[in-house]
Amino acid sequence: STGIVAATPFPAEYDREYVAPVSLGTPAQELNLIFDTGSSDLWVFSTSMPAAQVAGQKLYNPSGSSTSAVLWGHTWSIQYGDGSRSSGTVVNELVTIGGISYASQALEIANGVSAQFSQDPASSGLLGLGFSILNTVIPTSQKTWFDNVLPTLAAPVFTVDLKRAAPGTYTFGAIDASSYAGKIEYTPIDNSNGFWRLQASGYQVGTSPFQPTTIDAIADTGTTLLMLPAAIVKAYYAQVPGSQLHASYGAYTFPCSAKLPSFTFGIGRYRGVIPGAFVSYGRIDATTCYGGIQDQGNLPFSIFGDILMKAQVVVFDAGRTRIGFAAK
Numbered sequence: 373s374t375g376i377v378a379a380t381p382f383p384a385e386y387d388r389e390y391v392a393p394v395s396l397g398t399p400a401q402e403l404n405l406i407f408d409t410g411s412s413d414l415w416v417f418s419t420s421m422p423a424a425q426v427a428g429q430k431l432y433n434p435s436g437s438s439t440s441a442v443l444w445g446h447t448w449s450i451q452y453g454d455g456s457r458s459s460g461t462v463v464n465e466l467v468t469i470g471g472i473s474y475a476s477q478a479l480e481i482a483n484g485v486s487a488q489f490s491q492d493p494a495s496s497g498l499l500g501l502g503f504s505i506l507n508t509v510i511p512t513s514q515k516t517w518f519d520n521v522l523p524t525l526a527a528p529v530f531t532v533d534l535k536r537a538a539p540g541t542y543t544f545g546a547i548d549a550s551s552y553a554g555k556i557e558y559t560p561i562d563n564s565n566g567f568w569r570l571q572a573s574g575y576q577v578g579t580s581p582f583q584p585t586t587i588d589a590i591a592d593t594g595t596t597l598l599m600l601p602a603a604i605v606k607a608y609y610a611q612v613p614g615s616q617l618h619a620s621y622g623a624y625t626f627p628c629s630a631k632l633p634s635f636t637f638g639i640g641r642y643r644g645v646i647p648g649a650f651v652s653y654g655r656i657d658a659t660t661c662y663g664g665i666q667d668q669g670n671l672p673f674s675i676f677g678d679i680l681m682k683a684q685v686v687v688f689d690a691g692r693t694r695i696g697f698a699a700k
């Protein structure tokens with residue numbers, strides 16, 4: 373089987389996150405979830421949540437589904453790198469994405485979420501597309517939806533085609549040859565820590581010479597920005613007049629009028645180009661804009677988030693434990 377769903381950015385002009393529709397239970401309850409290659413829990417806002425933590429999100433109601441079955445004694449609790457978190461209980465439920473169904477998916481029901489999630493009306497939860505070793509359910513960890521449907525897919529892959537300020541697609545079980553230009557360049561991934569972790573071969577700022585250097589990064593659709601080593605980030609903003617490491621935000625900002633250089637990353641000999649305009653993440657006041665490239669701080673790896681993804685077609689190949697990039 374193959375399936376395809378739209379990946380819609382929110383809010384429209386900032387692309388802070390991308391959500392896609394997921395159908396839960398019988399009769400179907402359709403919720404918009406963030407598909408996150410950086411984690412491996414499938415969790416949803418639910419009718420078990422305190423009203424104070426809900427602000428417009430659609431809620432999954434297990435009692436309204438004839439196919440939900442409590443997974444007795446199982447709980448989950450997750451904390452993401454930005455400090456956001458959620459926790460709750462677990463049911464087995466029918467979960468369908470793009471026409472592909474799995475009848476007894478571990479569906480994690482939130483009974484509490486942090487403010488970052490409560491204050492985000494666009495997303496009713498997350499669907500993890502990382503490796504199942506990262507799943508937080510106890511006492512027995514659960515498999516991701518992708519892991520569960522993998523044997524039924526025409527090919528053991530999913531393809532991510534996010535777009536800037538426009539709907540893109542998540543495709544399961546296939547690679548749409550018409551969606552990209554040239555060839556897909558693959559590189560091995562190390563999934564031992566549960567991430568789609570790769571080694572990029574270097575970078576280039578604008579038209580400056582390419583700098584060969586290994587960049588150890590995870591491909592993470594659940595992270596908005598492109599988070600890189602301090603030296604690379606410094607080299608990038610050195611070419612942005614008026615940019616600064618803003619003391620109060622602890623992040624690079626620049627004058628919205630600035631012309632931003634492109635950012636190129638290497639995968640072997642392949643060069644992936646992020647247009648300068650994609651690096652403007654959003655306006656923070658009348659004249660100041662927030663950079664889409666930021667410092668990874670004390671993280672042990674870089675994060676190739678949505679800012680990078682939206683400039684590429686990315687193939688997550690679980691069959692051959694590799695990831696592929698192509699221009700579009």
Ligand SMILES: Cc1nn(C)c(C)c1CC(=O)Nc1ccccn1
Pocket residue numbers: 408410411452453454455456594595671675
């Ligand atoms: C690992 C990390 N450190 N820091 C500072 C950031 C922002 C991250 C990435 C991160 O938190 N991603 C995320 C957040 C919520 C849901 C899904 N993914």
